[in-house]
Amino acid sequence: MLHLELLIQGLIHGSMYAVIAVGLTLVYGLLRILHVAHAGLFALGGYLGLLITNTTTSLPLGMMGSAIIVGGCGMLIYRLCYQPILDRPPYVALIASIGLFIAMEEIFRLVFGPYGLTYSNPPLQSQVTLMGIHLRAAEIGMVISALLLLGMLSYLSQHTRIGIAWRATVDDPDIAKSFGIDTIKVRYLNFFIGSALAAIAGVFISLLSNLVEPTMGGVPSYKALAIIVLGGLGNVTGTLIASLLLGVVEAFGTIYIGSFLDRDAIAFAFLIVILMIRPQGLFAGK
């Protein structure tokens, strides 16, 4: 029974990692940039979701509002931060992104206080029992929305003109341009979707612990970075599988080697071991 419970917990966390990591891998696939500031957008999503929900007492409004605003912020970050430095060596964008993330964390701390905010009336806290395992509605909601969102994303990329334009741009921007695809629009869309997803993930995570605090972006996003490497940079399906895998490895790892290594280190230990065996990640090659 314990094993099943661990598995379910692992998959739940994994599905949340997936929603965060997909945004990251989308950016990498398109621009070859490690968008560390994504972590800041995740936290921003949590904050906005909480604030909107608290003022309007409507969680759906909070989630949507947060997703749209954060999506917009993501596009702004692309325009102001990344676009001007695309022709520089890759470490420039990486370090700029890190600087941006740290600045964002600090702004959250200074504006909203270091101890974080809570929901005045936390939604989705009811307990549900599934196959003998106790779960909270928020956790189930998380998994369902992850499936929905990623399913929609997959449909979008396979069956709509926008999706095809996006995949073409990722594959070969020059040829895509010569076919008349507006690569700039594709980039904006890319950042909007990735950031909106991060925001939704942020809201769900905040529901689970009824807390948003300035540093909440850090750890999930560091893990997300490890995930996209594992999944094959730019490979959405690979990222999805790697996320679930990591969630499960973490759940079991914490129990079995938790005395040796703390929880967050397990993710990286896993990453390093895998990279040593397969340096290109688990699912390289799109």
Place this chain on the structure above:
Amino acid sequence: MGIYEISLATVVGINVILALGLNMISGFCGQISLGHAAFYGIGAYTAALLAKTGVPIWLTIAAGMISAGVAGLVVGLASLRVRHDFLAITTMGVGFLFLGIVRQQELLGGELGISGIPSAGLGKIGYLVVVLVIALLSAAFSLWIKRSWMGFAFDAVADDEDTARGLTVDVGAYKLAAFAMGTAMAGVAGGLYTFFARFLMPDDFGFITSITVLSMVAVGGIGSVFGVIAATIILTLMPEFFRFISDYKLLVYGTLLFAVMRFAPEGLAGFTRGLLARIREKQPAGETTE
């Protein structure tokens, strides 16, 4: 010079050694390391643990240097198989791994760290002198490496690995050398920190520290020895001179990192170079440049 200024100067010296180490890895050889603090920590913890069992101070620092260098070799071996973006995340992972292990092991002090570290017995000023001497040696070492044939090889590897390989530059060996030397320097800095602070906490060697050191290298101009030294001094002293910003210290760091990368990716060194070039251009014709 009061006790406070002496302590500050000591910290500057330690940071210079640390930053020059990272400069060797990331600057000279183009390998982006986001986990430099781990090697700092390995040096510090090694020195601390050995010192508590009675080993003479300077031996423990040497041990710290060696253990950090060996760890660097191991991580360097990882860098042989992966590149740029992967490496950045892998080194970040190494950083978290180090923290994760140290936090969980009571032997290594656990969450509370190591305390009761013996003093070096030199007094504050004596210790400061030693630190500054080692910092100067590190700078000299960095410059020497940079201007030697090894430095040329490092440049080649940083610029274009595949071409370098084609020119029979043993890319792997140079990457390893850069990593080992840079991390050994971090180990020395760690050992020196141990006897300065005489109290180690895991958080002193976390991701934020890695980023702080990286910002010193980036703001100085990745690869430039003088630039990095200047940036380290400025960034270490800045919060002290502007007391009112101590609460905003991290915000300033982050914004600075972002702004430098966005507007002047070559850092102080590049900026100075540009300035000097423009000054020289303004010299009347007939005068030789330089």
